[in-house]
Amino acid sequence: MKIMYTDCVIIGAGPAGLKAGQLLHSLGHKVCILEKEEIPGGKLNIWYELFPHNESADGILQQMLADINYPIRTSIIIDSISRNSKGFLLRDQNGDEYRSRALLIATGFKPFDARQKEEYGYGIFENVITSVELEKMFKENKITNSKGLVPKRIALIHCVGSRDIKVGSEFCSANCCITGIKQAIELKKMIPDLNIYCLYMDLRLGGRFFEDCYKDSQVHHKIQFIRGRLSETNENADQTIVLRYEDTLAGRPAKLTADMVVLLVGMQPDHSILKLLPDIDERVGSDGFFGNGRIDQADQNSDNDLFFAGSCTGPKSIIQSTDEASEVAFRVNKYLKKRLHTSIQDQYDGVWIQHP
Numbered sequence: 001m002k003i004m005y006t007d008c009v010i011i012g013a014g015p016a017g018l019k020a021g022q023l024l025h026s027l028g029h030k031v032c033i034l035e036k037e038e039i040p041g042g043k044l045n046i047w048y049e050l051f052p053h054n055e056s057a058d059g060i061l062q063q064m065l066a067d068i069n070y071p072i073r074t075s076i077i078i079d080s081i082s083r084n085s086k087g088f089l090l091r092d093q094n095g096d097e098y099r100s101r102a103l104l105i106a107t108g109f110k111p112f113d114a115r116q117k118e119e120y121g122y123g124i125f126e127n128v129i130t131s132v133e134l135e136k137m138f139k140e141n142k143i144t145n146s147k148g149l150v151p152k153r154i155a156l157i158h159c160v161g162s163r164d165i166k167v168g169s170e171f172c173s174a175n176c177c178i179t180g181i182k183q184a185i186e187l188k189k190m191i192p193d194l195n196i197y198c199l200y201m202d203l204r205l206g207g208r209f210f211e212d213c214y215k216d217s218q219v220h221h222k223i224q225f226i227r228g229r230l231s232e233t234n235e236n237a238d239q240t241i242v243l244r245y246e247d248t249l250a251g252r253p254a255k256l257t258a259d260m261v262v263l264l265v266g267m268q269p270d271h272s273i274l275k276l277l278p279d280i281d282e283r284v285g286s287d288g289f290f291g292n293g294r295i296d297q298a299d300q301n302s303d304n305d306l307f308f309a310g311s312c313t314g315p316k317s318i319i320q321s322t323d324e325a326s327e328v329a330f331r332v333n334k335y336l337k338k339r340l341h342t343s344i345q346d347q348y349d350g351v352w353i354q355h356p
Contacts, residue, residue, distance in 0.1 A: 002096045004071075006030045007336050009090060009100040011273065013072055014042020015318050016310025016325035017106035018064045023329040025070045029336055032098060034076045034090070040065065042108050048138035050318055051175075051182040052209040060318070081276045087305055101339055102305045102332050105280075105290065106325065107273055109311040112161025112169065112265040120160065120263055121233035127241055128233065128261045130160075131176075134183055143190055146239055150191060151259035155243055156180045157230055158200040162266035171287045173266035174315040177203050178210045180264045181217050188221040196221075197256060199228045199245060207317060228254065233261065267315040280306065289314045305339075307332055 008024055010017045013035035021031045039045065041064075047057035077093040087101040111132050114122035121128040126146035137143050145151050158180050162173040177200065184196045203225070205211050217223040228245040235241060241261045247254045269288035274281055283290050283306075291313040309328040310321040 004032055004096070004098050006032045006098065006100045008032075008102040008104055008332055009034060009088065009098050010104045010106055011078070012042065012106035012108055012310070012312070013037075013040035013074070014106060014108045014310060014321070015044060015064065016108070016312075016321040017042070017104070018068065019322040019325040020104055020106060020309050020329040020332070021070060021072075022064075022067050023326055024332060027329075027333045029333065031070045032100075033070075033072045034078060034092070034098070035072060035074045036077060038075050040072050040074060044318070046132060046135055048135050049182070049186065051178045052207065052213045054182070054186075078276055083277075083279075102307065102335060104307045104309060104328065104332060105273060105312060106308070106310045107270050107312045109267040109315070110270045112167075112173075112268050114160055114263045114265050116167045117160060117164075117263070119232055120157065120230065121235070121241065121261070122263055125233065125235045125239070125241060125261075127235075127239055127259065128263065131156075131179055131183060131262055131264045134262050138183075138186055138190075141190075143187065145260050149259075151194065153195045153197070153258045154187060154260045154262060155197045155199060155241075155256060155258040156184060156262045156264060158198065158203075158264050160263040160265050161268065163201065169266060169268065172204060172315070174204070174206070175317055176264045176266055177205055178207060178213060180262075181205075181210075181213050181223075183262065183264075184223045185213070185217050185221055188223065196223045197258070198223060198225045199230055199243070199256075200225060201229065201248075202227065226256075267311060270312065283308070285314075287314065305335065307335075 007029040008031050010021050010033045013033045017033055021033050024031045041061045044057050044061045049055060050057050078090055079093055080091045082089045088103045090098040114120060114130050143150065158176055161167060161169050162176055163170060180198055184198060187194055187196055205214055227249045228247050230243055230245045232244040233241060241258050243256045245254055285293060289312065290308040307328050309325040
């Protein structure tokens with residue numbers, strides 16, 4: 001058994017965990033990141049390019065890893081987390097222990113399981129895939145249907161698993177709209193003759209330059225946007241997909257046939273950490289994500305040794321996740337400095353009492 005003493009343990013080596021770790025290390029703190037996957041990077045490992053500037057996801061990850069000169073332990077399954085007056089004690093599957101004054105949770109999100117929307121045909125029809133699976137195709141530079149043929153018509157369905165009371169996800173995932181636009185443009189660049197249809201409830205493009213991407217997708221790439229609510233998916237004998245939907249602008253039913261359908265799945269909270277640290281259940285919001293979302297949380301949590309950063313606190317882009325991680329890292333730094341000052345003062349007080 002090995003024992004590691006640190007100022008802060010970070011659970012999760014995605015963009016938020018890496019950013020927070022790098023900043024805390026630069027501030028002079030001893031940091032260790034624990035990652036359950038074989039390699040660091042989190043969801044950056046499954047994306048091809050990032051919105052809104054089509055930056056290489058792998059390139060961004062390599063830049064982040066180049067700044068790392070503190071321990072990142074991968075393939076770590078945490079068996080237990082306990083808390084005491086000195087901080088946290090974590091044990092992994094190998095019996096190793098990590099003792100830390102503070103704990104930062106940056107476990108990210110999990111993609112919505114599209115099988116919950118059975119009417120969309122995922123897991124039933126081979127040519128219905130998710131936006132995550134499409135990213136893998138981009139990375140392989142190969143867009144083909146189940147027969148290995150290049151599709152001529154692709155439909156992208158927005159808001160799958162978001163703003164949907166039937167599956168218990170009433171919140172907006174914030175990034176589905178721009179992800180759909182980004183992927184549509186990438187598809188058009190790879191297959192110039194492709195016809196692309198985006199079915200949406202309404203477009204929410206709140207990020208900087210997102211509207212530019214939306215305009216570019218229509219003006220330069222001729223991508224068609226249909227304000228429609230999908231109601232039923234069926235398969236033809238040739239494995240093409242028939243979509244029946246309500247055209248909410250025209251107020252009438254309509255249908256569309258596509259060679260491939262892409263479901264833009266939303267971001268769901270990952271509660272796997274709850275079974276290890278049940279008392280953080282009180283830190284879960286009504287949307288299922290961690291944290292309270294308050295502006296003044298820095299003051300409220302100044303005496304707390306448990307912190308959250310990244311998309312585990314709600315749907316975020318990479319930039320938003322790393323920005324929050326930086327802010328949280330400074331809060332951790334403030335807490336650790338206060339803790340160190342208190343510890344030194346206690347030592348002085350002990351000496352004074354013993355030697356009057």
